Amino acid sequence: MARLIRMDDTGHTTLAEWTAADDAAFAAAVTEFQEQQGLGYIGTVPEGPGKATHVRELPRGAELVIMRRPIAGG
Amino acid sequence: MEQALPELASVPWRQRTDARWLRRWGRIWHAWTLLYTVPFLAAGAGMIWLEPLSAPVALAAIAHAWIIPELYAFRGASVVRPKGPRNETAEPVAQGLLGDLLGHEQRELQRTTGLALERGALGTWLVGEAGALLVTPGGSRVHCFCVRTTEPDLPPSDRVAHLLLALRVDEQGFATVANHAFAGAPWRVRRRLPAAMRPALKTAQRAER
Numbered sequence: 528m529a530r531l532i533r534m535d536d537t538g539h540t541t542l543a544e545w546t547a548a549d550d551a552a553f554a555a556a557v558t559e560f561q562e563q564q565g566l567g568y569i570g571t572v573p574e575g576p577g578k579a580t581h582v583r584e585l586p587r588g589a590e591l592v593i594m595r596r597p598i599a600g601g
Numbered sequence: 602m603e604q605a606l607p608e609l610a611s612v613p614w615r616q617r618t619d620a621r622w623l624r625r626w627g628r629i630w631h632a633w634t635l636l637y638t639v640p641f642l643a644a645g646a647g648m649i650w651l652e653p654l655s656a657p658v659a660l661a662a663i664a665h666a667w668i669i670p671e672l673y674a675f676r677g678a679s680v681v682r683p684k685g686p687r688n689e690t691a692e693p694v695a696q697g698l699l700g701d702l703l704g705h706e707q708r709e710l711q712r713t714t715g716l717a718l719e720r721g722a723l724g725t726w727l728v729g730e731a732g733a734l735l736v737t738p739g740g741s742r743v744h745c746f747c748v749r750t751t752e753p754d755l756p757p758s759d760r761v762a763h764l765l766l767a768l769r770v771d772e773q774g775f776a777t778v779a780n781h782a783f784a785g786a787p788w789r790v791r792r793r794l795p796a797a798m799r800p801a802l803k804t805a806q807r808a809e810r
Contacts (some may be wrong), residue, residue: 599778
């Protein structure tokens, strides 16, 4: 089961879950992903040690997609 | 899918931070340190040589030669000091997610020191809640970067995870977005780190030797 989560002040919140075969669940996840992007969140797919990818669209095959806030110089 | 950090759009004027940029800034910081240290030492020694009665003033000059570099090193070490709300209710959940992003050894190091170790092409990073240290190859220099998530109320581990994910997406982009605060010898930074964090810097140095 793939998950779309958002890091927030509760630690993290699971926004959507889907499987590759479940079109309706994936469509709901895509909608949620786009809403989070509209709120300023950035989609990131962790890909094992030392690697992650920025995504603008929800990848159907990803196991975990994390929505994070932008970073900035302090 | 993309490998450029989207936050780069907010700093279009900055030159991309690569290994060459880091070497140049390392040399500039080294020269700068000499520039504000040597004159005070020379003035102090000269005063004592010309007039031993001026020793108190000479000692004040020598003290400046010691205090100013210490202040810069303190500024560098401060980038990884814990800061912001502790958010103790949400922190265990955030710690779990961060732990999932780290390997076993890195997870243990992060739990004991608060710093997440990440090997990169530019060197070994130690990522904190609102900043990161980069130990460059050879282990003889550390660069201190001030960088944070734009949502300050997150639990500490989520703040670390934000920086870690951004670093993993685009290491040079991460260093470009961050503000460079200090570069110098690791021993200068280590003395000014909270005691619990010092083993992490030692581990990063070992990784780069």
